Structures are given as C-alpha cells and as structure tokens.
Amino acid sequence: MTTRMTGAEFLADTLQGYGVSHVFLVPAVLSRTLYEMEARTSIGRIVAHGEKAAAYMADGYARASGKPGICMAQSVGAANLAAGLRDAYMACSPVIAITGGPYLHSRHKNQYQQIDDFPIFEPLTKYNARVDLPERIPEMIRQAFRVATTGRPGPVHLEFAGHAAEIEATECVFEVVVEERFSHVPAFRVHPEPAAVHAAAEVLANAERPIIVAGGGVRQSDAAAELVALAEKMGIPVATSMNAKDVIDGLHPLSVGVPGLYGRKSANLAVMEADVVFFVGSKTGSQLTSDWRVPAPGARVIHLDIDPEELGRHYSGALCLLGDAKVALGALMEVTDATAERRRSWVERVQRFVADWREGYAAALGSDAVPIRPERLCSELSQHLPSDAIVVSDTGHSGMWTGIYLDLKRGQSFVRCAGSLGWGLPAALGAQLAVPDRPVVMFSGDGGFYYHLAELETAARWGIGATLIVNNNRSLNQERYIFAPAYGGTLHGRHTELWHHRDIDFVAVAESLGATGIRVKKPGDFAAAVEQGIATPGPTVIDVVSDIDAMAPFSEGLTTAS
Known part of the structure; x- marks a missing residue:
C-alpha cells in the first residue's frame, strides 16, 4: 500500500520492518528519521562519541546477531565512519553505513565543511551508492540490505544528499516493502553441484x-x-x-x-x-x-x-x-x-x-605469578565463562592470547577483531545490545582499550552490561617484535618511548565515567571478578595487572619470532 510520507517516516518504518533494534551514530545526521524512530518505532538510537566507534558498534551488533548493523554520520564525519568499516569488510560483516553528502547545487563551490568523501568508501564496501533523489530512497535501502546479506556478506554505504542527509525531509508517495530474506545472514542457502x-x-x-x-x-x-x-x-x-x-x-x-x-x-x-x-x-x-x-x-x-x-x-x-x-x-x-x-x-x-x-603450556596456564600471566587469564576464562557467553576479542596480542589459549564450549561464541586495534570496546557494546540476554565479555589490552575509552560513558548512559577485561600490561608490548630488530636485536636507549604507557588505574577511570571497576592483581581473584562483572547491571571494567614481558608465540611450530 502506497502512502504519502516523508523520507524520514519511510526510513523509520522500513528499518523497524527489517528487525533493526538499534542504530549507532554521531549527530547530526538523519535528525528527522531519528525523531520518527522515537515516535513510530522501538528502535534504540545509540549516540557514540566518535564515528569510528559507531561503525564498530554496528559491526559487533551484526556479528553477534547475524542481522545488518546500521551506523550513521554527517558529511563532515564520513571519512571517520569509513575508517570504521575496514574491520567489517575484512571480517565479512553485514553493516549498512549512511552518511550525508554534498549538495548537488554546491559541489566545487567551497561549501562549508564540504569534501567529496564518497570515493573513500569504495575499497571498504561491497556497494557504494549515492541517493540524490528522495523517490529513490526505497529502492536504495532495499538494495543495501540485499547486498550486505548475500554472497559473502559485507558492509555497504549510502550517501544521502545534504550534509546531514536533509533529503529525508522531502515528502513523496512511498510504499514500505520489507524483504525479510535480506534481514539476516545467510539470505540464501545455495546448493552445491x-x-x-x-x-x-x-x-x-x-x-x-x-x-x-x-x-x-x-x-x-x-x-x-x-x-x-x-x-x-x-x-x-x-x-x-x-x-x-x-x-x-x-x-x-x-x-x-x-x-x-x-x-x-x-x-x-x-x-x-x-x-x-x-x-x-x-x-x-x-x-x-x-x-x-x-x-x-x-x-x-x-x-x-x-x-x-x-x-x-x-x-x-x-x-x-x-x-x-x-x-x-x-x-x-x-x-x-x-x-x-x-x-x-x-x-x-x-x-x-x-x-x-597442553603439556608444554601447563605451567603458564596454571601460573600463580604476579604480575599475572595472560595464559592464566585465558585458562580462567575457559573454566568460568557462562555457558552462553560471547567473547569479543580485540586484535594484536589480545587476538593471539584468546585465539591460542582460550577453549570454548558449544553454546559459547567468539567474535574477534580482524585488525583494527581498539575495535573491542565499541564492538562489545554493539554485541551486547544485539543479544541482551547473553553475557558479553570483552578481552582487550590497555593499548586497544585507550582508543575508544570515551565509549565507557556511552555504555554507562545506556546501561549496557558488557564485562570488559583489560589485560593491563601498561604497554603495547607486542611492538617488541618490531622494535627489537630495528634496534639491532637488543633493545636499548630510549626504546620504551615507543611502546610503554603510564600505569593507569582503570577502576578510577571507569568509575569516573559511570561504570563499575574491579582491579585484579592476583590470578586467584580473577574468576570472582568475572562473575561479579557479569552479575553487575551496566558496564564493568576488570583491570587486570599483567606481565609486561609476556609475549604470545607467533606461527608456533613453523617459525619463532625474534
């Protein structure tokens, strides 16, 4: 049935029809659509502190639920949002990004804040298209869901005309058509020959x-x-x-x-x-x-x-x-x-x-050493994760520790970063919103956690109950793989400037942003901290004081990194 309505009303009704429960954004973009979501739907509007974090949230949402994650940014933030799609593209995650774009009448005229960001999305998406006419909104939205969920899933981008996508305000005769098949992955079950x-x-x-x-x-x-x-x-x-x-x-x-x-x-x-x-x-x-x-x-x-x-x-x-x-x-x-x-x-x-x-790593997996060994953290997680938990792992050493040493049981899930350090925190928040009845546990180093630390406030504001484990070795110690050869095989001089951090108490940081904080200094206290974090409403940061010299093996059984 066709109805005369604004593009904003159409978008709100259509996203609700596709089963979208949350959208992730940095204002100001699609402001009227966001209002219509409040007036007409139950969709949650999660305002992040950065466009990149909004994209990571949508990615975590998509990977946890199998449904497309939606992220948005105005034109001036489009490049930041594009950077956040890198991980979704590499991990084949169905994310739909919507940005504002140049006005047709002002291109090449030095319009305030206007740069053509559209080409930036080309290598980061399966489908990159402009929506310059309001009557084309229905067709392009349906195509975005279709492309994101079919074949090898991946992110898509739609650039709406107007810096804040003001094309949404135009009234047209629209028909809300929801193609349910494309609301989740996989869209088709292709039979082999x-x-x-x-x-x-x-x-x-x-x-x-x-x-x-x-x-x-x-x-x-x-x-x-x-x-x-x-x-x-x-x-x-x-x-x-x-x-x-x-x-x-x-x-x-x-x-x-x-x-x-x-x-x-x-x-x-x-x-x-x-x-x-x-x-x-x-x-x-x-x-x-x-x-x-x-x-x-x-x-x-x-x-x-x-x-x-x-x-x-x-x-x-x-x-x-x-x-x-x-x-x-x-x-x-x-x-x-x-x-x-x-x-x-x-x-x-x-x-x-x-x-x-297992025999070779038994000592590390059961180590009582202080500062704590990351192998022991993973061993404790293997034993004490809830049966339906989702583990969200950041990249670098976090990916190596969890990839190598964490054992999961059937019914538990694992979502990992494909390469963008700092992805873990916002992705965990998106995952928790996608599956609110399952415990989400993030594993990140302090180096990754710093990237989007402000999103702790987002988590507290929305009461997002993710448990956030920080393997706090006060450094980017995986960089030693890189800097040792650069320094001639032995680190000397002022090398610590390149990979050491200050010793920060993340409990105090968490509490200042409205989250719960727990500091763990002994391995025997870790399991209770995880249990407390999962039981606590709202976000909980578990600040684990770990060994700065602990290095994960690299290509073990093939080569040994220096």
Whole structure:
C-alpha cells in the first residue's frame, strides 16, 4: 500500500520492518528519521562519541546477531565512519553505513565543511551508492540490505544528499516493502553441484590424513552441527580460523585449535601433516595459513565457499564446491561412508599433538605469578565463562592470547577483531545490545582499550552490561617484535618511548565515567571478578595487572619470532 510520507517516516518504518533494534551514530545526521524512530518505532538510537566507534558498534551488533548493523554520520564525519568499516569488510560483516553528502547545487563551490568523501568508501564496501533523489530512497535501502546479506556478506554505504542527509525531509508517495530474506545472514542457502559433492566425498574417503579447516562462513551459515557431525563420521580432525573458533568445542577429541600466525603449534603441525585439507567457508588468507605456508605444498585442497571468487584462489587445482556451508556439509553427510575407525591412527597422532601442546603450556596456564600471566587469564576464562557467553576479542596480542589459549564450549561464541586495534570496546557494546540476554565479555589490552575509552560513558548512559577485561600490561608490548630488530636485536636507549604507557588505574577511570571497576592483581581473584562483572547491571571494567614481558608465540611450530 502506497502512502504519502516523508523520507524520514519511510526510513523509520522500513528499518523497524527489517528487525533493526538499534542504530549507532554521531549527530547530526538523519535528525528527522531519528525523531520518527522515537515516535513510530522501538528502535534504540545509540549516540557514540566518535564515528569510528559507531561503525564498530554496528559491526559487533551484526556479528553477534547475524542481522545488518546500521551506523550513521554527517558529511563532515564520513571519512571517520569509513575508517570504521575496514574491520567489517575484512571480517565479512553485514553493516549498512549512511552518511550525508554534498549538495548537488554546491559541489566545487567551497561549501562549508564540504569534501567529496564518497570515493573513500569504495575499497571498504561491497556497494557504494549515492541517493540524490528522495523517490529513490526505497529502492536504495532495499538494495543495501540485499547486498550486505548475500554472497559473502559485507558492509555497504549510502550517501544521502545534504550534509546531514536533509533529503529525508522531502515528502513523496512511498510504499514500505520489507524483504525479510535480506534481514539476516545467510539470505540464501545455495546448493552445491551434486557432481562436486560426490567428487569431494570421494577425495575425503580416500585420504589417509585429511583435516578440515573451518572458516567464518561456517559460523555465519550456522553450520557448526553439520561440520562436527561430518568430522565425527569420517574421523577428520578440525582446525578453525579465528572467525570460526566457536564452531567446535575446544576440548572435542577432534579439535586441534587455530592454525596460522595466531595459532597453536598442535594445529599447525596437524595441518602440515595432512594429505587432504578441506577449507570450509574460508578466504584462505595469510593469517590462517601463516602466509600460505600452511598447509604444506603438495597437499590436496578441497574448498567450499559461498563466494565463487574465493574458490581455489590461493590453491591452483583445488576441488571447488560453491554453496552454503550448512547445505553443502549436509549433502556430504548423505553421500559419505563412516570412515572414523579406519582413521584411528591419524586421529591419535593429531591428539598427541594437542596433548603435547597442553603439556608444554601447563605451567603458564596454571601460573600463580604476579604480575599475572595472560595464559592464566585465558585458562580462567575457559573454566568460568557462562555457558552462553560471547567473547569479543580485540586484535594484536589480545587476538593471539584468546585465539591460542582460550577453549570454548558449544553454546559459547567468539567474535574477534580482524585488525583494527581498539575495535573491542565499541564492538562489545554493539554485541551486547544485539543479544541482551547473553553475557558479553570483552578481552582487550590497555593499548586497544585507550582508543575508544570515551565509549565507557556511552555504555554507562545506556546501561549496557558488557564485562570488559583489560589485560593491563601498561604497554603495547607486542611492538617488541618490531622494535627489537630495528634496534639491532637488543633493545636499548630510549626504546620504551615507543611502546610503554603510564600505569593507569582503570577502576578510577571507569568509575569516573559511570561504570563499575574491579582491579585484579592476583590470578586467584580473577574468576570472582568475572562473575561479579557479569552479575553487575551496566558496564564493568576488570583491570587486570599483567606481565609486561609476556609475549604470545607467533606461527608456533613453523617459525619463532625474534
């Protein structure tokens, strides 16, 4: 049914129809739409302290819920918002960014605050389009949801005419049409070609030492159950990317951990010894493969993915299956025979890798050292996380500590930063708003936490009950990997200027911004702090005093960083 209404009224009704529960923004943009959201819908309007943080919040929301996250900024803040889409693009996260843009009548006339930011969005989005006419708003909004959720998901950008997107105020005859299919990921369940399924089944059946490497597509497809069932039926060990860390129980007898740059030695060894490597829902990028050294040259590769452009991209001669992970793994289950018994010796060898890894790190995982070892933090988290918790990990050392040492149980979730330090805090807030009934626990270093510290006030203002763990080693100590060689192999002189911070009490900072703060100096006190944080209404910062000299292993089992 068509109705005469303003673009603002149309946008509010349409976003509500798509199931959007929150939008994330820095004013002033779409001001009338924000009013109409209050007047006509139940959508929460989360005003952040920075555009980049707003984009990260929308990203965390999208990854936790599988629904597109919406972020907004006026024209003068568009470049900042674009910078915040980098992580969503790399992690294939469905985010819809809306900004104001130049007026048609004022381009190239030195209009106040006017710069053409539109090209900045090109490398950071799947779809980048201008909305210059109000009557095109419905078409472009539907296309934004369609592109964000189909194929390999990712961010899109719409630039509305007017610095604050004033085109929204125009009245037109609109029809609110909600295409429910595009309100979540995956939008389509693409079936692979039967011939490709049978070919993959034959290769897996004949392999002596196969291994599955699960990527983020398994998580987005909700295909964890199918993946584990196939692995158990055929006796195939499972490694996972960081984005798929939660698709198999960390203590499952077939689980070997995360391989690659941020990986466990057990996972790298297992993948290197495999004669067939089955990548499922993975872009096979440099982090997962340790710069394409894992698997070993000569290993047979099967590649299943929803994006035809990624299939076999880094492995010529790969057997390729185009399709949705859940559907394709289900199809493989139907045409494969049980081979687990025949692969007992291979599975036992891989289990030995895992056992040796745990043995080698037993002292660190159980360390009572003060300052606290990050391995012990991850061990405590593994034991004491609620059964339905979502862990949100920042990048750098935080990603390495959690990727290598954190074991998750089925039912728990893991969302990790794809490379933008400081992403963790705002992403955790977005995730918590997306799934308010589940506990969200962030893991970040103090270096990352500083980036968007002001968003603690946002969390307190909205009563967002995320538990925020800060591995506070008073430094950016991962930079030692970089600076030691630069200084000739031994750090000397004024090197600390480049990576040390002051010793800040984040409890005092948290309380000054309206959050709860807990400082932990002894490892035995950490579990109680996490329990208290999860039980406390509103945001809680757990300031953990940790060892500045603790360094996570890098590409363990392949090379040792200096």
